[in-house]
Amino acid sequence: MIKDIAFRRSAEYIAFEANTLALSGNAFLPSTAFVPLLQHSGMGARPVVNPGERVREGQLIARGTGPDSCHIHSPIPGIVQDFRTMPLPDGTMGTTAVIQLSGSFEILGRKQENFPWNHAPESEILRVLEEKGVINTFERPTPLVPQLREARSAGKPILAIRLFDSDPTCQLDSFLYQNDSTVILEGAALIARSIDAETVYLVHSGKKWDGPEPNRLADIFQARRVVTVRGGSRYPSGNTNQIFRLIASTEPDLGKKKPVFIEPVTALSAYDAVVHNHPVMNRFIVVSGPGLGTPAILKVRIGTPIGDIIEESGGFRTKPARIVINGLLAGTAVYDLDTPITKYTKSLHIMDKDTCPDYSVRACIHCGRCLQVCPVRIDPMRVVTGVRVERFTSQLKASLKKCQGCGCCAMVCPSRIPLHHIIREAAERIQGVD
């Protein structure tokens, strides 16, 4: 099914071949899991096990070293073989614990706990979320609990949950919400409780809210103020800036408050951690693309090599051109089939030669299309020219700060100039200098 993704500005749209997806259940357990010790931005965790040591399913194998670091748990029972540097799904290299599957399961196949969180103290929920290594995958992956603590200490916290994908080609968040809205909303509700949120925003992409009625929402969110807002179906619609603007339009005294933004994957992780007492050990992954045998949504153990998942989904249908992780608009291409699934992995897209675009970068032809589509009305090519000659005027710096990194400019560029990458890299650079 060809799906058109319309841009927020201009009449441009991207045609994307969306597969009809259905949950295919649990993926096979990996015989060897490669568990990265750093699965978010920030600092990596410090290993607490040694090579040769036996670990249980869900056992802590690396401890977070500070507020920007998260605990890591073993997704399978087995023996730690080694700590090895491997390619990660975000395109970087990182240390992974190599765990060989052996021994019995303590979580899989056992009756799940059902913790009544509704009356649990807020601090207890925060403690569990921290202990189970929950991260927030709303935009760039970050540890969840420090964000929650910061929002709570600022007073009158606001929680916003985006119920759709910020990259529509990823499809996971929308799928999870549509298929298990009760669990997702309950996960959001327990996060709201953990910060004693004053208001909860449910940001949806439909024309009107078609979820639970207001009184039902009041029940789920323990009589907190719940506001449903339409995030829009055009791209980009689900990033921090867009949702912040939506909240600001309905929240007159927002001031300098920093709402906590989450999405269904984070809500589901929180639910699993608090209600079932499970550490983050698996992720739902959308596996699709024209180069793949059978598109599917699988529940995959963290550390499973992507090659195993592709094999389970019918293998490559044709010679693959690229394997893209986390969406075709904002994702990353990986080159190694041993690259493991991490806490921030949401989708795998196998591109074949026909669908893989030509990346040869040419000189700008001055077509102005980047300018016409930019949702924050900056002039991307002019900014990039300024960055190239290193003329960081105040106007250029303002434009750099304004860029959301959505990539619309690059998507319309016939010269294939990676405009948003150059802008964001320069923005990071001036942030460091300023």
Next chain:
Amino acid sequence: MKKTGWIISPAPFLYTRPTVSSMSLATGLCLVPQVLMLIAVNDTKALLNLVLALSGSIIAELCSSLPSRRNVIGDGTIVLSGLLVGLLLPVTLSPWIAFASSFSGVLVARVLFGGSGAYWMNPVAVAVGIAYISKPALFPPILVTADGIRTVGDAFGALRMDSFNLMDQDQSITGGMNQFFLSFLGIKLPEGYITLFWNSPSVIPAFRYNILTLGASLFLIALNIIDWIQPLMFLLVYSLAVGFLSLLPFGPSFFAGDMLFGLLTSGMLFIAFFVLPDFSTNPRTRVGKMISGIVSGLLAFSICGPGGSPVGGIFTIILINIINPVIEYSENRYIASAGDIS
């Protein structure tokens, strides 16, 4: 081991538009039917001009790119420029002048200004302009004269009076169209327009096959290769100006001008869809392109009048290229202020 927030990846993996090379290739393919027609009618002079203009254009680019080791031939735009120059030069011109004008036009207007995206004068227009200034006598005269129009009352009538040969099929096709389609609308198409559409009698190859140009324009617009707004505004304003004003000097007759004649005899369609939309020489916003299109339509009317001019369209392009930086300056100021507001 600390990670920064932004990781460089080749994303996006989806694009809305074809690449520059594909755009050049598609535009080039749109010109192939016209070249095939030249082969079919065995117009060796036109073909020779085409080959030499193409060579001139490529050699001009090579002269500049070889020392700096830039690969600019690869995106195909230079080949396209050569093809367009070749098609816009009259067959009466010596092939060596075709080579020299193409070489010097591309060198002066395109290469010396930094190549693709950096030049502000259309190299095709400059090349044809150079050829015209060097040998104006070898270009055809304006098709209709003021005396002719005054005598007959309209531009096309003046042309028909002055040895205009109709195609053999013109009479039967015009008759069929009038009988089966146009009579329902109360319109009667005079004989001769089918000839102008299909094989306009011109020594400039680009002016001949208007029907092929129209077909190609649909293809270019459908594939998003050109921005339709600018050619559309150009053609609309020029046609309206011809319709409303072209016969005013000959009497108080508003809206009596022949728009079809104006569009089909000065290569306006070819210039509107193949030369005018060159991104490098144009404003970047839709409003800017629209203004540029309107101004160029007015310029075209002031230069070409009711039609039939051999180089009026080309000088229109040169003039609008001079005006466009002013439009772009205002555009940039507006963008900067709109950016501050948002």
